Amino acid sequence: MAVAEAAPELLSPAEIDRAFRDPFSPSKRTRATSWILLLAALTAFPLVFTNPAVTSIGVFTMFFLVAVVGWNIFSGYSGYISIGHAVYYGFGQYTVALLILHLGITSGVSELAIVPLAGLAGAAVAVPVGLLVLRVRRHTFIVLTIAVMFIFQLLAFNFPSITGGSSGMNVTPPSWSGNNFNLPFYYIALGTAAVGLLTSWAVRRSKFGLGLLAIRDDEDRAKGLGIKVTRAKLLALMLSAFFVGIAGGLYAIFVGQVFPQFAFTPFYDLYLAVFAFVGGLGTLSGPVFGALLLGPLQQYFEIQFGATTLYLIIYGVLFVVILLALPRGIVPSLADRYRSFLASRWRRAEERRGVGGSVTAGSMIASAPGAAPSERGGS
Amino acid sequence: MLVLQGIVDGILAGALYALMGAGLTLVFGVMEVINFAQGIIVVLGAYFTYTFASHLGVDPFVTLLLTIPIMFTLGYAVYMLLLRPIKRDRVIMSLLVMYATAVVIEGVLDLIFGGTLVEVNASYGTGSVHLGALDFPNVYLLAFGLSAVLLAALFWILYHTKFGRSLRATTQNLTAAKLVGINVDHVSALTLGIGVGLGAAGGMLFGMTTPFNAASSYDLISRLLVIVILGGFGSVWGAGVAAILMLVIEDVVAVVWSPVWGQTVFYLVLALVLMFRPQGLFGRRIARAQ
Numbered sequence: 001m002a003v004a005e006a007a008p009e010l011l012s013p014a015e016i017d018r019a020f021r022d023p024f025s026p027s028k029r030t031r032a033t034s035w036i037l038l039l040a041a042l043t044a045f046p047l048v049f050t051n052p053a054v055t056s057i058g059v060f061t062m063f064f065l066v067a068v069v070g071w072n073i074f075s076g077y078s079g080y081i082s083i084g085h086a087v088y089y090g091f092g093q094y095t096v097a098l099l100i101l102h103l104g105i106t107s108g109v110s111e112l113a114i115v116p117l118a119g120l121a122g123a124a125v126a127v128p129v130g131l132l133v134l135r136v137r138r139h140t141f142i143v144l145t146i147a148v149m150f151i152f153q154l155l156a157f158n159f160p161s162i163t164g165g166s167s168g169m170n171v172t173p174p175s176w177s178g179n180n181f182n183l184p185f186y187y188i189a190l191g192t193a194a195v196g197l198l199t200s201w202a203v204r205r206s207k208f209g210l211g212l213l214a215i216r217d218d219e220d221r222a223k224g225l226g227i228k229v230t231r232a233k234l235l236a237l238m239l240s241a242f243f244v245g246i247a248g249g250l251y252a253i254f255v256g257q258v259f260p261q262f263a264f265t266p267f268y269d270l271y272l273a274v275f276a277f278v279g280g281l282g283t284l285s286g287p288v289f290g291a292l293l294l295g296p297l298q299q300y301f302e303i304q305f306g307a308t309t310l311y312l313i314i315y316g317v318l319f320v321v322i323l324l325a326l327p328r329g330i331v332p333s334l335a336d337r338y339r340s341f342l343a344s345r346w347r348r349a350e351e352r353r354g355v356g357g358s359v360t361a362g363s364m365i366a367s368a369p370g371a372a373p374s375e376r377g378g379s
Numbered sequence: 380m381l382v383l384q385g386i387v388d389g390i391l392a393g394a395l396y397a398l399m400g401a402g403l404t405l406v407f408g409v410m411e412v413i414n415f416a417q418g419i420i421v422v423l424g425a426y427f428t429y430t431f432a433s434h435l436g437v438d439p440f441v442t443l444l445l446t447i448p449i450m451f452t453l454g455y456a457v458y459m460l461l462l463r464p465i466k467r468d469r470v471i472m473s474l475l476v477m478y479a480t481a482v483v484i485e486g487v488l489d490l491i492f493g494g495t496l497v498e499v500n501a502s503y504g505t506g507s508v509h510l511g512a513l514d515f516p517n518v519y520l521l522a523f524g525l526s527a528v529l530l531a532a533l534f535w536i537l538y539h540t541k542f543g544r545s546l547r548a549t550t551q552n553l554t555a556a557k558l559v560g561i562n563v564d565h566v567s568a569l570t571l572g573i574g575v576g577l578g579a580a581g582g583m584l585f586g587m588t589t590p591f592n593a594a595s596s597y598d599l600i601s602r603l604l605v606i607v608i609l610g611g612f613g614s615v616w617g618a619g620v621a622a623i624l625m626l627v628i629e630d631v632v633a634v635v636w637s638p639v640w641g642q643t644v645f646y647l648v649l650a651l652v653l654m655f656r657p658q659g660l661f662g663r664r665i666a667r668a669q
Contacts, residue, residue, distance in 0.1 A: 081471045083474070132650055132653065132654070135653060135654070135657045136653065136657045136658075138470060139407070139411065139413055139470050139612060140608055140612060140657070140658075140659070142413065142470065142471065142474060143413060143604045143607070143608055144608060144653070146601065146604060147601060147604055147605050147608065147646060147649060150597075150601040150646070151643070151646040151647075151650075154642060154643050154646070155643065157639075158639050158640065158643055266597055267482075270475070270478050270479075270482070273471075273475060274475055274479075277471075277472075277475065308489075308490055309485065309486040309489040309490055309593075310486065310490060311486075312482050312483070312485060312486030312489070313482075313483050313486035313487060313490070315479075315482065316479045316480065316481075316482035316483035316486060317479075317483055319475070319476075319478075319479035319482070320461060320476055320479045320480065320483075323472060323475055323476055323479065324461070324464055324465070324476070327465065327466065327467050327468070327472060328467065
């Protein structure tokens with residue numbers, strides 16, 4: 001291997017593209033297969049475990065999944081961490097409860113049919129909220145989202161003629177009952193989560209999504225490059241609020257009651273952010289992992305220890321331990337481990353072939369597994 | 380006259396909120412940590428006073444001699460154990476960690492004391508001083524006095540001690556402070572200790588003026604956060620002015636219109652101010668940073 005090359009050979013754009021593609025990330029086919037397997041497993045879950053106590057944990061987990069995936073579309077991609085998404089959650093709950101009350105809806109099917117309106121209401125309220133909170137950045141943004149959430153809680157308390165105030169509202173439960181009560185909620189939420197993930201994926205791949213990532217990295221520079229930052233942030237917030245609103249609407253019908261302190265609750269803000277952080281912020285699969293791992297755990301603790309506030313202690317300690325142990329989230333941490341494992345294996349193989357020694361940029365590109373035609377067929 | 384009484388009430392209560400908010404804004408200034416646990420810290424301080432005062436039978440003010448050192452140690456330990464290990468995404472990670480810590484403390488307090496509202500009682504607590512038609516409740520006068528003394532002590536520490544100089548240097552520029560040999564971790568831990576200690580002292584006064592339980596912390600933290608945003612993050616002066624301004628507005632609205640709307644107007648003022656000054660009243664605009 002020559003130590004210094006006088007004139008490095010020029011690479012064609014396709015070669016450069018190949019060389020810079022991460023050779024250690026799973027292939028497209030592996031990814032697609034895992035998503036389909038996951039979807040199949042989640043679809044089969046309530047059919048295998050038919051105990052209503054178990055499926056209702058599943059239902060709440062699906063609600064979390066919808067909301068966390070939605071949360072990630074805004075906060076994960078744009079880097080604006082919202083600790084106030086309970087605004088859209090509560091708004092979705094009240095929208096559904098008020099519509100059912102005033103339209104006199106009684107059948108369960110038409111109750112579920114108006115749930116998309118909860119999403120639209122969430123997206124609509126995201127416009128004024130967004131225009132206010134998106135004026136500030138970083139810590140002020142975070143704190144302002146919390147404050148706005150408390151404003152909505154107070155408003156729900158302060159308009160008893162509309163919201164019922166502190167005595168809350170009742171939502172007529174759907175007419176079907178028994179062991180199959182949970183199933184429609186489960187599958188609707190699962191379907192919504194799948195739509196949410198597709199949206200998230202589409203956003204990630206689009207120019208709009210690239211704009212959001214640019215905002216996360218350096219907003220002023222993104223603005224300088226011609227990205228309409230306010231419009232992009234607001235649009236992302238509306239998309240995100242849509243899914244959180246739907247989660248709220250489904251929750252209101254499923255639980256049958258809406259209270260200001262449970263609809264606009266700081267706990268929900270905390271759950272969404274922690275679930276997304278634990279999974280991996282701004283990744284496609286991170287929020288899914290976070291919700292599927294921590295959602296059932298949250299439900300289990302609440303059922304098991306909910307009589308006292310012991311579950312708060314357990315949950316708080318668990319959060320602190322997870323946040324300190326996996327500061328980057330499960331998906332990025334595991335991806336790093338996997339990547340360095342593959343890289344070290346590849347390096348060892350190279351050493352055995354005697355290619356090691358001093359490495360120049362040209363040689364690295366030439367010998368990276370992604371660029372070597374003989375190894376490409378295998379991945 | 381009602382309005383004047385509202386203003387007096389607001390100023391007296393505002394000093395108390397300034398004391399509790401000072402701890403929050405100071406901690407943020409030094410280490411960019413949004414201490415979401417400050418609300419429950421105040422309640423914890425109130426419960427300490429309540430327990431000591433009812434079991435030892437001493438005056439609530441005397442209990443501060445026990446409460447403040449305990450809470451200071453707690454703050455120091457929390458920084459060293461929970462906040463120092465955070466290396467990435469400090470602002471949001473530390474917020475989530477403090478949030479989770481607050482949840483744990485809330486759970487413990489609720490387990491021990493239950494949800495019943497309690498109040499710290501003192502023999503002189505119910506009376507008030509009359510000045511013309513105006514009414515100055517004793518408790519609020521004492522709260523105002525103690526807040527003023529503690530805030531003055533804080534300013535003395537900040538501007539007349541070596542530690543205060545280190546603290547201000549860290550606030551201005553963390554890296555430069557490290558370069559000139561300041562032990563930033565030690566300064567940060569001491570600052571969190573002071574912030575938590577001030578919160579606990581505020582808690583004693585809060586417990587004397589308002590019936591409380593563990594869930595009161597949410598109302599408290601939302602008010603304190605609003606005060607700190609309005610004053611501009613990191614500015615102790617700003618927090619003080621904002622606290623008095625907000626409480627005056629709240630109390631005037633409460634006497635003129637209705638107590639229910641007092642707090643809502645409090646938040647609407649925040650929204651209005653931020654439309655025109657996103658950095659708060661006394662904050663510096665954050666340039667290239669996100």
